[in-house]
Amino acid sequence: MHHVPLYINGEFTQSSTDKWIDVVNPATQEVLAQVPCATEQEMRAAIDSAQETFKTWKEVPVTERARIMMRYAALLKEHHDELATIICHELGKTFEDAKGDVWRGIEVVEQAANAPSMMMGETVENVARKIDTYSYMQPLGVCAGITPFNFPAMIPLWMFPMAIVCGNTFILKPSEQDPLTPMRLVELFEEAGAPKGVLQVVHGTKEQVDQILEAPEIRAISFVGSCGVGQYIYSKGTQHLKRVQACVGAKNHMVIMPDSKKEQLINNLVGSSVGAAGQRCMGISVAVFVGQSKEWVNDLKEALSKVRPGIWNDPEAAYGPQTTLQAKARILSLIESAKQQGATCLLDGSDCTVEGYEKGNWVGPTLFTDVTTDMDLYKEEIFGPVLACMFVDTLEEAIALINASPYGNGTSLFTSSGAAARKFQHEIEVGQVGINVPIPVPLPFFSFTGWKGSFYGDQHTYGKQGVRFYTETKTITSRWFEDDIASGPNMSINLK
Numbered sequence: 001m002h003h004v005p006l007y008i009n010g011e012f013t014q015s016s017t018d019k020w021i022d023v024v025n026p027a028t029q030e031v032l033a034q035v036p037c038a039t040e041q042e043m044r045a046a047i048d049s050a051q052e053t054f055k056t057w058k059e060v061p062v063t064e065r066a067r068i069m070m071r072y073a074a075l076l077k078e079h080h081d082e083l084a085t086i087i088c089h090e091l092g093k094t095f096e097d098a099k100g101d102v103w104r105g106i107e108v109v110e111q112a113a114n115a116p117s118m119m120m121g122e123t124v125e126n127v128a129r130k131i132d133t134y135s136y137m138q139p140l141g142v143c144a145g146i147t148p149f150n151f152p153a154m155i156p157l158w159m160f161p162m163a164i165v166c167g168n169t170f171i172l173k174p175s176e177q178d179p180l181t182p183m184r185l186v187e188l189f190e191e192a193g194a195p196k197g198v199l200q201v202v203h204g205t206k207e208q209v210d211q212i213l214e215a216p217e218i219r220a221i222s223f224v225g226s227c228g229v230g231q232y233i234y235s236k237g238t239q240h241l242k243r244v245q246a247c248v249g250a251k252n253h254m255v256i257m258p259d260s261k262k263e264q265l266i267n268n269l270v271g272s273s274v275g276a277a278g279q280r281c282m283g284i285s286v287a288v289f290v291g292q293s294k295e296w297v298n299d300l301k302e303a304l305s306k307v308r309p310g311i312w313n314d315p316e317a318a319y320g321p322q323t324t325l326q327a328k329a330r331i332l333s334l335i336e337s338a339k340q341q342g343a344t345c346l347l348d349g350s351d352c353t354v355e356g357y358e359k360g361n362w363v364g365p366t367l368f369t370d371v372t373t374d375m376d377l378y379k380e381e382i383f384g385p386v387l388a389c390m391f392v393d394t395l396e397e398a399i400a401l402i403n404a405s406p407y408g409n410g411t412s413l414f415t416s417s418g419a420a421a422r423k424f425q426h427e428i429e430v431g432q433v434g435i436n437v438p439i440p441v442p443l444p445f446f447s448f449t450g451w452k453g454s455f456y457g458d459q460h461t462y463g464k465q466g467v468r469f470y471t472e473t474k475t476i477t478s479r480w481f482e483d484d485i486a487s488g489p490n491m492s493i494n495l496k
């Protein structure tokens with residue numbers, strides 16, 4: 001049995017814990033490896049090493065730090081297929097989808113290589129006579145990241161490259177469900193020239209996260225995961241006076257105007273609702289049909305009924321299994337509750353298997369109409385290939401429906417009208433908006449800007465906000481005397 005190592009002070013070491021968690025292939029239930037719950041002493045060793053390494057790492061010129069990111073991006077590209085294959089085995093994604101997971105992470109590493117320009121401060125000459133003011137963005141110290149299962153390459157890469165290129169050291173606690181991908185990312189980071197101790201990897205669950213939340217040395221925590229855990233981490237982390245950014249759950253609506261291009265709309269809706277097995281925080285889970293567009297529901301049903309899950313290297317498979325048996329059971333119970341609560345099930349994926357892989361956590365595409373906002377299917381984040389359709393008469397009603405949702409991660413409008421698009425993008429209370437784009441995840445020169453109940457914190461992940469999150473601004477006011485002529489003490493606060 002492969003025991004996943006910890007990565008402490010630049011060494012891959014076996015944990016001495018007696019608590020291990022199985023890493024399971026969700027298409028077969030085969031146990032691929034076991035991941036440790038790090039002991040208190042191992043957690044402490046990682047924190048101490050990160051704290052010690054910070055003293056030297058922060059002095060490494062930003063250009064050198066950026067060059068490591070350039071080499072790292074190149075190495076990740078070289079190993080793109082290999083990384084994707086690891087994802088396929090431990091998470092069950094299709095090969096193409098897994099490659100996308102890696103690629104969207106590589107883009108963040110490329111952006112991290114721009115650190116010298118992103119870390120520029122501001123200057124004003126002559127703020128008073130012969131006095132100048134300028135600011136620097138300096139690293140914070142030890143930072144930490146806690147990641148979810150659904151993007152085991154992309155989400156760790158949202159975090160540690162940005163933090164480290166800014167001059168911080170970093171402790172990563174990957175999801176215990178798929179730690180093999182992040183471990184390979186770390187090996188490649190070392191190969192790219194990252195010095196010992198700059199990045200540490202610890203494994204575990206709540207107990208290990210609690211030690212991160214309580215450690216006084218850790219200055220900032222980036223979390224991505226579910227709402228409940230995110231609320232806990234945000235409140236406990238800030239109580240311990242840390243900076244915390246928490247990207248959490250979602251319920252994303254797509255609004256369909258009757259003037260949309262029908263074929264493109266249907267294709268985009270199918271891909272964004274059931275793609276990646278519905279396990280995307282920016283996937284579409286509610287389709288809001290405006291006016292006559294509701295007549296397209298039958299076309300949607302037909303398109304979805306042709307889609308089927310399968311294993312990662314089946315070229316016909318549209319998506320893979322659910323991550324765990326528990327996740328599948330939860331989805332099936334939400335499908336059942338929707339039927340009990342009066343929704344109409346046009347397509348039911350509850351009873352789905354894949355030949356030769358009958359033990360896999362399969363759920364087929366599922367489509368509901370007659371969904372109301374009080375149903376669990378509407379209120380809960382399903383995180384599965386289940387789409388709820390709702391019908392409204394006007395764009396205003398669609399906007400009001402979305403604005404009443406507690407979530408605000410992503411939304412999308414399909415239309416041919418510039419006026420409708422302008423109104424929607426202006427009035428909608430959601431942080432990431434697509435116009436004829438179903439999953440508007442911003443590229444990393446922007447930031448990932450979820451709103452409302454989908455994000456707790458202030459500065460968002462990656463982009464300029466990511467740099468601000470991982471740095472402290474120092475403002476210097478400076479004067480150089482040219483002569484030794486005394487002008488008497490200055491008794492006011494004004495600069496003279």
Ligand code: NAD
Nearest residue numbers: 147148149174175205206209225226229247248249250281
């Ligand atoms: P999760 O919250 O169960 O786990 C996330 C991380 O928190 C894991 O590393 C896990 O070990 C840790 N954790 C779990 N329970 C904990 C506890 N009680 N205390 C402390 N730490 C704990 O999330 P998940 O199921 O891995 O991921 C799916 C969720 O992530 C979905 O809700 C999805 O919307 C969300 N997500 C959000 C974004 C975003 O950008 N907003 C992106 C991806 C995923």
